[in-house]
Amino acid sequence: MEYRTLPHGGDKISVIGLGSAGIHNASAAEVERTYEIAIDAGVNHFDFIPSESAPLEAMGRALGRHREDVHIQVHIGALYESGAYGWTTKAAPAIAEFEQRLATIGTDYADFGFIHCIDEDADLDRVMNGGIWDYAQARKADGTIRHLAFSTHSLHIARELLATGSFDLAMFSLNPMYDYTDESEYGQGEAADRALLYREFERAGAGVAVMKPFAGGQLLDAEQSPFGQALTRFQCIQYALDKPGVLTVLPGVHGVSDLRDLLSFFEASSEERDYSVLASMAPQTREARCVYCNHCQPCPAGIQIGLVNKYYDLACVGDELAAEHYRNLEHHAGECIGCGHCDHRCPFGVAQSERMAQIAAYFGA
Ligand code: SF4
Ligand code: SF4
Structure with a gap:
């Protein structure tokens, strides 16, 4: 359990x-x-x-x-x-x-x-x-x-x-x-x-x-x-x-x-x-949105992509605890090497490497 x-x-x-x-x-x-x-x-x-x-x-x-x-x-x-x-x-x-x-x-x-x-x-x-x-x-x-x-x-x-x-x-x-x-x-x-x-x-x-x-x-x-x-x-x-x-x-x-x-x-x-x-199957929203499914793993930089996105979305609505959880992760968005693996793998059309740059900028490298 x-x-x-x-x-x-x-x-x-x-x-x-x-x-x-x-x-x-x-x-x-x-x-x-x-x-x-x-x-x-x-x-x-x-x-x-x-x-x-x-x-x-x-x-x-x-x-x-x-x-x-x-x-x-x-x-x-x-x-x-x-x-x-x-x-x-x-x-x-x-x-x-x-x-x-x-x-x-x-x-x-x-x-x-x-x-x-x-x-x-x-x-x-x-x-x-x-x-x-x-x-x-x-x-x-x-x-x-x-x-x-x-x-x-x-x-x-x-x-x-x-x-x-x-x-x-x-x-x-x-x-x-x-x-x-x-x-x-x-x-x-x-x-x-x-x-x-x-x-x-x-x-x-x-x-x-x-x-x-x-x-x-x-x-x-x-x-x-x-x-x-x-x-x-x-x-x-x-x-x-x-x-x-x-x-x-x-x-x-x-x-x-x-x-x-x-x-x-x-x-x-x-x-x-x-x-x-x-x-x-599902009708997609106007803006491609990460649903934290982790289908795009593994990331060569070791970034937990679903989790990083979840903490970022939560931090954006004022969840300080989530921001702290993000900071405590072993690997952060700033470590993204832009390999494009996640962009290619994401079935939901999320431009994840761009989003990593956005997340890194939000939290500060
Ligand atoms: S970027 Fe796509 S595949 Fe990766 S966690 Fe988000 S929704 Fe899933
Ligand atoms: S583009 Fe960045 S986040 Fe995506 S798999 Fe490559 S290193 Fe990981």
Whole structure:
């Protein structure tokens, strides 16, 4: 397992966690076994909001047995009144459900207490002024919530919530389909603005837990994919992990076999994870933009090209930490010898050697 660090608090979070969609058709025994195997493999980050209420008890039992070793996302605003997932902005049922979910796990705290799935201004207003936000802040103050978090599909709601300075984690839908097409209501905003938002997450010190990394499976099926060509799960996971701010990707699984397939990501070669084929599938933005994929490696000067570009983009939006990370790299943009290998290799049309000169000038040789 690989881990990344939550900027506020320093928790180590597994780069693959588990979402809860998909597990509701498994038997209770299968659910518990799936979670046990995941935890045994080092997965330590779990969303706790399945599509139906059926697996909640089994999930809670497994997570409760390993309470100190796992991070659990518990939502204020999810509901299971009819047995199926629903949501509300009314404080009383949202709070009752949140407290019930802690009881299901047999715990008295949530690692991440979520302001749940706010996509509209009117909903945001109800949450912030109708009791949920006050409750979340009070539970943060008394330690019931260790970190405040939010989930949304909306760029401007994400920005409004980030501006409060209160959040340590955001759950955001992120995949090539949502970034490059407007084929889904979950993928709002155009590519450049979404890329900017990822940098804003990182600058704000709010980690991103990725939901819908496969666009609900659409990207894995050539017939359903808007690109007319399928990507693999490994490519989608690597794509998400390369984005600024991202700490973990949270796919749902149907059971043990599905989980084992997912975890084989860590045995996959760099070729299997390479998603540069996307350059021939996705409509390109007006300006060729580095997506940090590292397809252009190796660099004879030893420059980590994707990382240098990521730190530069972050520094440009005021992320001082990223600028420091850049300075601490072993090899810097100023060492580029202009061989042109990266220009030739980049499927996204980035004139990378020119960009290296620009980056070197920005940071000073
Ligand atoms: S220059 Fe191109 S190939 Fe290299 S990391 Fe950026 S997008 Fe990927
Ligand atoms: S042009 Fe510069 S950055 Fe690109 S591969 Fe050559 S030395 Fe590395």
